[in-house]
Amino acid sequence: MKSLGLHKDPWHNTGACAISGHDGEYNIAFLSEERLDRVKDSRAFPQKSIEACMRHLDVPSISQFDAVVMDYIETDKDWRLDQFRRPCSTENLLRDVVPERIHMIDHHLCHAYAAFMTSPFEEAAILIVDGRGSNKQTQSLFIGSGNSIKFIEGTDTIGIGLLYAAMTQHIGFGNLQEGKTMGLAPYGANEPPLAYDFDGRFEGIRTSYETFCVEGNYSLRQDILSPSTFAEQARAAYETQMECERALLHLGKYARKVTGMPNLCLSGGVALNSVANNSLLKARIFDDIFINPAASDTGIPLGAAYYGHYALGQNKRRAGEISPYLGPTYSSERIDEAIAVFSGYKIVRDNALKQAIEMLCANKIVARFEGRSEMGPRALGHRSILMNPLIAENKDVLNARVKFREEFRPFAPIVMEEHSQDYFDIDRPCPYMLLVPNVLPNKRDVIPAVTHVDGTARVQTVTQSFNGKLYTILEAFDEKTGVPVLLNTSFNVAGEPIVETPEDAIKCFLGTDIDALFIEDVLLVKN
Structure with a gap:
């Protein structure tokens, strides 16, 4: 079963998600169009992200998808249906899809599939709360069980x-x-x-x-x-x-x-x-x-693809939290080529991790590029800028030197999961940065750069199995400082999307006051 989920509307960023496989054994690729066309909150038809997902899953032709699913905003006669099938337009990428395989479904139903099908629950209530969806719905309630989702009720009031x-x-x-x-x-x-x-x-x-x-x-x-x-x-x-x-x-x-x-x-x-x-x-x-980390409309393609996989394909579901790292893969050859194209930095291959940690301890700004990019609008360690959380002024330094944004904007901490309760009032993992607990009173002066003015912090807990080398970086910083926490913010500047490709990462690194870029196992240090 091959399912393609799409999202395009005039208000939110568009994107694509592809799933290939059977039952709980499948491969998945997901990407927002803004990451490739480099237009923040891009409304463009998601052609680049469709093609990237197809390449990742080795799907040579869009005609091979058993289902192409997209949401609609007003009615099933939405303006998009004709636009997607119109010849001689950008959207003619879908011209080879058999019309019967194109499905338009409710916007909130896409949200529901994205949330429940990536959750660890066998059954759950599903609550959707947003601006406007199909038929102007603002809030909806569903029940998820197994591989199916049932609508309970919704409202179209100004919510x-x-x-x-x-x-x-x-x-x-x-x-x-x-x-x-x-x-x-x-x-x-x-x-x-x-x-x-x-x-x-x-x-x-x-x-x-x-x-x-x-x-x-x-x-x-x-x-x-x-x-x-x-x-x-x-x-x-x-x-x-x-x-x-x-x-x-x-x-x-x-x-x-x-x-x-x-x-x-x-x-x-x-x-x-x-x-x-x-x-x-x-x-x-x-x-x-x-x-789900892509809880906003960035996650609509994900839900649409899961609808195709489960509702249309009737595949069996195996509950379990999904990895947030669903973007394309970039080979070591591609990374080396990108490094060779640019200049202005020293290339460190031996003991790169050690030097990166030494730079963080010395209060330098180190960007991180690793593996597949994370879904959703928040950096979860694969496209991140890292800094020492022990120095209060680092928040202002980052906002002024790199992010170019308002002074009140806070920064988030990443923490080794086994130490999270030593620093934060939290009783469970928080792998997607979607909870804001209190920083424990005795730790607020320890990690002031990631403690908000009200004593809270937007936490991401990190494990070796879920986050790979990001955990290794935290572990090394902990060994050096005794603090298993780092400041983490998205790898971009204000008004631009988070970087996606190795080339994006190096350009952002060179165009800001970031001191070093730790790209996979190579450290680039500015001359």
Whole structure:
């Protein structure tokens, strides 16, 4: 069975995912188009990512896919169907696919398949919370069991996802910048309250903000106070974040009541709100919660491909968490060729790991390129910039010298899983950076560069089996410093996608104040 999942719409980044195999034994490749066309949040038809996935799985022709699945936003007569089949256009990559093999399915159903089919649960409640999906749905509830997913109910009211997006733009951050609002929120905790009355009405799966938001363009009413100072912006972010957590707790309680399931899969753009996720987990409504690292619309191709594999192909499922590293493979020959093309650095092949750790201990900035790229919008160690977490000023150094972004933006820690409870208030693995627990009080001065202003941190736990050489780097840093934690941020600069290829990595390294690039087993050190 070969299944191809696609996503393309005018609002979010497009991409592709391909699955080849039978039952629980299959190979998978997944990539967002922005990683290859180098346009942040690219809306282009995912031709480059389709071709990359096909190369990885050794599928010579798109006609060999048994199913090509994509989501729709409005109806099954979506404008895309004709565009994908139109000859003499970019999208004619699909011209050789038998029309009966092209399937258009519900947007939230794609989210549900991406979340549940990559989870460790045999059965679970599935809660989707985002902006807008098919038929304008904002929130949906499903039950997953085995290889099937059943829709329970949904709503098309203006939900918490749209409120959060509208407030993000109202604060002044622009489209698809909700992460900035989450990062700014703690700075507003002690600021004077603003005159916001969200008037959120919760009933069942509904969270409604019709009296606060304008339906037509999903913005706020014109009479809503626009924050003009940093303090007001921070307070607006804080109040919005508190409302998000309140809404998610309501939805979680309702999902548990209706489904009776002890475990939850959470997806949709709101599921990237790691702070709200942690609040939901701490409420102990569910025994466990799973969130895929590509929870936003970046994961729609993944869910579409799984729909083809399980719903259409009727393959048996073997539950288990999926590796986040699903991008293409780059050979050592390709890497060596890329290294040879550029100049301006010393090439270290012997004792490269030792020198990389020495540079980190000496407070240098070291980028990391390893294996297949991670899915989703957050770096999980294969396309990362690493720095020493022991020095508080390193946050400002990175924001100013490399990331070129707002000073309040926090950085995340990676930690050896077996030591995670020594540093963070967490009782389980967190391999995808989707929870924000407290840093233990006695460790906040130890790792100040990754401790947020409210004493929290967006943690990624790392193991040898799941993360490979990233664990080895952490282990070596621990041996040198006694601290099994490193600062980790995405390998890119503001406004650009995370690097994908060896060439991307070297260009970013040379174009910023990064001191060294540890690319597979080779260390490049600037002259």
